[in-house]
Amino acid sequence: MQRDWEDLTTLQRNRRAARASFVSQSEAGGARNVTLLNGDWKFHYAPSPEEAPEGFHAPDFSDANWDTLAVPSHWQLHGYGRPHYTNVIYPFPVDPPNIPSENPTGSYRRTFELAEVPEGHTVLLAFEGVDSAFHVWVNGQLAGYSQGSRVPGEFDVTELVNAGTNHIAVRVYQWSDGSYIEDQDMWWMSGIFRDVSVQVKPPVYVNDFFVRTLLDEEYRDAVCRIDVHTNRAEEAYTVDAYLYDGAEEIGTAQLPADSSGTSADMHVANPNKWSAESPYLYQLVLVVRDDSGEEVDRVVHDIGFRSVELKGGVFLVNGVPITLKGVNRHDHDPETGRAVSAARMEEDVLLMKQNNINAVRTAHYPNAPAFYDLCNRYGLYVIDEADLECHGFDVINDWSQLSQDPEWKEAYLDRMVRMVERDKNHPSIIMWSLGNESGFGPNHQAMADWAKDRDPGRLVHYEGETRQLMNEAAVRNQPDQDPTASDVFTTMYTSVEVMDRLGARTDYEKPHILCEYAHAMGNGPGGLKEYWEAIRRHDRLQGGFVWEWIDQGILSTTDDGKKYFAYGGDFGEYPHDGNFVIDGLLMPDRTPSPALREYKKIIQPIWMEADNEGNYRIVNEYDFLGTEHLAWHWQVKIDGTTVQAGELRGIEVPARTSQLLSIPYETVEAEAGEEVVLSVECSLKEDTPWAPAGHEIAWSEHVLQEAVLPGDMPVESDSASALTVTRTPTEWIISGEITHLAFCRQTGRMNAWTHNGEPLIEHGPKLNLWRAPIDNDRWGQKEWKPVPSETTWKLSGLHYLLTRTKKVEVTEHGEVVYVAVQESVAPPGLAWGMDVDWTYIIAPSGTVDIDVSVVPHGDYPETLPRIGMEWTVPKSMQQVDWLGLGPGEAYRDSRQSVRRGSWSSPVPELMTPYIFPQENGNRHNVREVTIKGGAVSLTAEARGERFDFTIQEYTRENMEQARHRHELVKADYVTVQLDHQQHGLGSASCGPDVLEPYRLYTEPFHFQLRLCGE
Incomplete structure (x- = not known):
């Protein structure tokens, strides 16, 4: 048996080169020439590859006695094996690249129908996510092998398919040598957990494209630079590019059909700039035409004009130093695990926007492709993180072992290349991350070098390098230095005291962010206010990402029918890290916790401060928006009862500025024991895509009279009968x-x-x-x-x-x-x-x-x-x-x-x-x-x-x-x-x-x- 899954030199067989995530359309009307293979598959579970059924990939193999399993899904959530949670410790011996002989294996089979494929057309079979490695056969022939659980694997199966019924068979291995670099803080769960599709392409088609938006020095006018790769060079074919602002065409270009890549620039005068606050999108249409001008392939993709750069020790978006008010997000659903529906993803994004969150780190792997479309549309900055973590090596006191081992270099690079190529056209992504908690070594540097060469328009992030530099500086008793692979000085769970010290230093050339902080486990965190006071004090501190967005509980049922959310150890697994997986701002069913309410308040973009003369200063912390989109109301309350109220009009405070105003309340007569409070609230004036008019953005309270509490208790006498x-x-x-x-x-x-x-x-x-x-x-x-x-x-x-x-x-x-x-x-x-x-x-x-x-x-x-x-x-x-x-x-x-x-x-x-x-x-x-x-x-x-x-x-x-x-x-x-x-x-x-x-x-x-x- 060819044991590709534990051969470090075999990362794939026949897998196509990584490319951008998109689906071609077969005609201008928008019909997509793609067939999803999601749904019920026949399934067999075996304790090891050796015990999996032989010859199962043959079309005439009988699977009549097999079970049925939904795709996408994890087999552990359907009674095969069991979910296993660890935060750090590997659930198998640390002996890379070897894995246990007890390697549960899932065999999948199904058929799909295909019309006759015209001469010269190409048929592509794509898997968006399979944990952790798999072989695939079509009509009994090996189509290929791939590993890397949360990045796609695509295969050209043109020579393997036929008109009519086709048979597909997939063998998935729970463990592979790739599992050593997939030791993230989450459940170990296996199977085909993202979409599977078949797409039929014309003889010449857009195989890949890369859109970059280049703003001028004033961040006003822009160039839309398009690099296009067709599947082959063909002189008789052209690629026409069209740029639309709504229905208005604002740019065109024509490129030759070239498999080695060709580019064109479209100049756009003062386009609306994309940001998380104003996520303005344009539409790019690429049309492949033959020598008669007939359209043979069409790609439609949303783009945003925005720039990202380092300058003066801070990073800028569209020339402005932004502040990241972020969260770390796992793909998670309490019933389906990492097989997350588009509706769930949209629910996450809407909740983030409604709670003043403007950034997300895809911890610790690329999220499902549809998530980035939502971030583009609704407006969230993204740190896109490679599917790479080997935290368990910290347990054996050699955290950087794999990162320094040249034999693992290609595996590291493979994760980075496939993420960047898949996601490169999303304006929401402002940084690429080299992974998480894997020490640091030459393999990370190779990832960073490749990413900066491939995409100089984004920054590279990696906390592990900063941690190593700080540790080395502590040993030498010297100040730590700026990282080289990472474009940001990034730390985790740094105390407020240290944050203040780091923010005040002027010898750094790179900004600081907290890629994880404020661990939202159970009842907590406390001390968020102090973090944000420090961030607001220092320009170099550009925000952070709370760990984490959602409790990763799994909906389970007791023997007597009670529903509950399970965590580590509840499935009898060993070793495990207990309820450390229950550490989110949302509960597993996406009920907000008090911590999310607290976070929303602390990161609100509008503040009001009182001066000593009865005036109030409105501070606008938006990076790009003024306050014109907000409605303002004030109230005066005595012990919670409103006695005066009014509306404030004409408040127009530009982004990153403040303005004094007076509030026309009248002096209130109240008893000494009563509390008088002025409150001011601002809310959306009109509906937005992410919240209705009236949704509260920010509020403040100002005590006009503090209630006087009685002091020492007197010896009381009254007229009631004696005791x-x-x-x-x-x-x-x-x-x-x-x-x-x-x-x-x-x-x-x-x-x-x-x-x-x-x-x-x-x-x-x-x-x-x-x-x-x-x-x-x-x-x-x-x-x-x-x-x-x-x-x-x-x-x-x-x-x-x-x-x-x-x-x-x-x-x-x-x-x-x-x-x-x-x-x-x-x-x-x-x-x-x-x-x-x-x-x-x-x-x-x-x-x-x-x-x-x-x-x-x-x-x-x-x-x-x-x-x-x-x-x-x-x-x-x-x-x-x-x-x-x-x-x-x-x-x-x-x-x-x-x-x-x-x-x-x-x-x-x-x-x-x-x-x-x-x-x-x-x-x-x-x-x-x-x-x-x-x-x-x-x-x-x-x-x-x-x-x-x-x-x-x-x-x-x-x-x-x-x-x-x-x-x-x-x-x-x-x-x-x-x-x-x-x-x-x-x-x-x-x-x-x-x-x-x-x-x-x-x-x-x-x-x-x-x-x-x-």
Whole structure:
């Protein structure tokens, strides 16, 4: 058996040279002479190539007993083998180019009909994506072999087909030597997962073309340069080129039919320039004509006039230094894996545009071809990344092994050539990337040299070179230098402090971007604001790409029929990297997470800043657009209620400038305890292709009057009947006309509280320092490792604290009753703890003021997850109203996207259902919260300082033990958590930990609340 799939010298057999992605039309009316072979194929799965059926490619082979499998698809998602997730580690021994003998193999068969092929015509068979290598036969004859999973393989099958029924057979190998350079952070899944097509070409046709737009020094006028290759040189044939702006023809050229390539220039005066903000497209039409002038082939392709260059230490698009507000995107669908429909791709692009995202990195391979058409049309800058990563060599401490090995040079170049040639005509692509996390070596340099020679009009990107330079500079204790292969100085997960330092340096000649940052895993990231403050401070910092766009969960079903999203390990695979694949701004079903809302706010293109004289400055961060396309509205609200409103007209702020204006609101009379806020919103004035009129682009809030919070709690007296205090063997009973409380004499904890005979609590307040760990807690706190490690907090025992009550004392002062409790809270086996003093001040009116003082002692941990109080209320209390930030969840370092106001929500909707359950649903900077149900309500009012709250139907313990949503079980009560403070979120799962201002350090704490029953 010819084992092409593990022969490093065999990258292909009979595969045609790479070319641009396009489909010819057979006539001016637009009929396409292409047949998709998508659909049901007969399929056989074998554990290895040796066990696959012999002779299966013969037309008369019987596949009657074979299964049926859809193409495109992954066979693992249809019950053959199993999906396998790793981030870094190879799922097979690191012994290149050898692969395991256990190499699952899929055999595919189907027929297709073909009309008689006229003399001289060519028939091409194309596979857009097959993982990881394949042989193909047509009518029993070998058509060819290809590897490279996410770039196309095309074969000339003219001599193999016949008129009528044709038989096609494909054998796909799960592993090949190419798998060593396809070790990306994603699921290992196999099969024919992109389109398969047959195209019939005329005797002379456009085989390839390359469009370049060359702007003059003023970035005004342009040349459209067209290089065209026909399949053969033919003097009697010509290629006519037409350039259209809508229906208007604005340029023509005629080229000879030449297989070695010929070019022509069309000069265009002041064309509309393409950018992500204004993605103006022209239409190029190439027509091949024979000596009689008859059309024999036609290609129609959208083009955009734009330039990309390095100048003065920054990169420019159309002469302007742009800022990339980007995301990293995998092809992913929770049901079909990397076999992503055009509708799903369009959904992604629309969501990006609607959330102020202007750039995407195709991590870590070329995405499906249709994705780039969408980026052209709707407007997104693209870093197109080669299908190359060998991260697993880092585990054996030789990350650059393959990149420095000359025997792998051709395999590296092959990935680069096929990507660039396929995608070269897309204006959205501004950079080519040499791949990801593969160290650095001569093979990368060869890729960069080839790309710069082939396409000098784009930049080359590669983070691995920058990482190597920085590591070498650290060893030498010298400043790092600009990269040579990469045109940008690019890093991952760099701290804000280092970003500031890099941005301020003037000895670099190349700009800096973050190709990955702000790891969006679970509840996080925090600290996005600080990243963008640094980017806005330094011209050299030209933005970054959040990791990543979508949680790569796979929709699965439990034995009892519950749906859930699976991640690493859920299919019994080993080794695996758990839920590290659940790290997106979208959940697998494309439900936006709170992080996407936060990102949209932080990267919004319009800002408003207040000065000291009552004026406001509008800052336009668009690189090309003025503000004429936006509608502006303002409101003045008192505690969330609008008391004044108006529209701002005539705001015309050019791109990259600012303008002062005044807002015609009148002075508002408000009580000292009320909050007065001016908000300004700007939205689309008219419909766009990606959002309707009224879609919000940006907003700002300005506090005109901060609410004054009550300070120390007074000893309250009122006209209600006095309270009575009764001592029983187990409890202190405090009763009045409308309120009744019971405290445990042993622990001092509130056992019961009723108001007008209705229960307000199930179990009373207790100190809580723990949170169900978020992913940044689980994977952070220590140096990152490929499996979750115990956090510093758990090693300190914060997850299992025991309480020792030292004293419970009840006293009466006039009509008010004091309950004072002294306790010590500490973990078993360790010599640190917290001395806690509780004071409850109970008034006949039904108010309970709570004063809590906490003093740590011993060898306590440096930081805490949270500090606050937790209690439970009856399950019937299902509605929550609050004054504070809302409506969504927010934390100390992730609060820019929530607004001040009055908010209301049912308890279930306060929860954010992260795929991996963890702390969620916090509401931040709250003055007052009320939970109610039936005839009663319980209100918590801030005293001295605002608080945070989390109110949920699930216990903290259940949240921590569950590994999937369906493992959460609703409790028989509702848990209320009121926090004095909570530790920030950070990005430590794969990046910096919580920034200094948002860390909750262990120190003495004192906080107060008032609880009111009604």
